[in-house]
Amino acid sequence: MNRAFQACITATCIIFSVNAAAFNPYPGNDNPNTDDDVPGDPPITSPGTQWDDVPPDMVNSIELTWKEMTGGFEGKTGARPRNGSISGFYNTILDQVMQNNGKLNYCVRYESDVPVSPDLRDDIEAALRRNVNAWFSKLAGYNHFPHQHIDVNVVGWAVRNRSTLQWNDDPVPVYVGDYYENAPQCAQVCGRFFHQEAGYSYPQCPGGKANHYDQSLWLTEGMNGGAGGDWGQRVGRSYFTGQVKSENLHIFLHEMGHGFGFPDYYNWRTWTQSTPEPYSVMVAGSAFEVTDWDRWMLRYTWDRLKPRWD
């Protein structure tokens, strides 16, 4: 079964798909009878051992965000339904990292004809390592999260034309002419998105499980903004390669946040009137790095999902 969720940074184009059949579960209408966050809702108490350190002014927005992530705002504009709750979804980036013992493998879907030098290839992998760990460093040492550092590797490139890649030694497989959603992809027999069965060993993937990919970095020529989900991150090719050496690729960081299940905040005011939106990389145009609020939101999410791996 293929399940995916994604959300875009530029518009309200949030898409869930089940069995690759895209549909939009968001009715787009406010339901005034849906319960709100006004006094009366029971407080959520985190089981996290270090949660007591959370800055008090962050608690409300964190709990409201979790409420959205678990379908508690079903029916409100831009909010996921209860059957899209993160509590019943087992392909978040946390699931992927935990099942891989701290590794995260990438396919680069290169939807462009602008040549890629070996140096740029290496810079892209380094940028993935740096930015993935910009998130995961916030969990290091927190409530038994077992990884100090995530081992991020590019295990494949997908292109339209082999000649776009200016190397010949093929340190990792190059996939040419394999298309999905009209863009180059690495072989589906190697992709976690296409094989979410527990314990799947990728028997048809060249190199087997060690060479499977969890995420795709999808670089699209001429794209503004981005999209993200459990399958990976899609951003503009020139955005990513043009800033490949900068410390924080904030659109990438935002799209990766959707991989944890975090929402957009375009419709925050229809979810709550009383709590200001957080200072977060998930709030488009607000923060340009993983913030202290994001750190606590991720920690809260870890606390909540941790029983999966106990």
Ligand SMILES: [Zn+2]
């Ligand atoms: Zn977004």
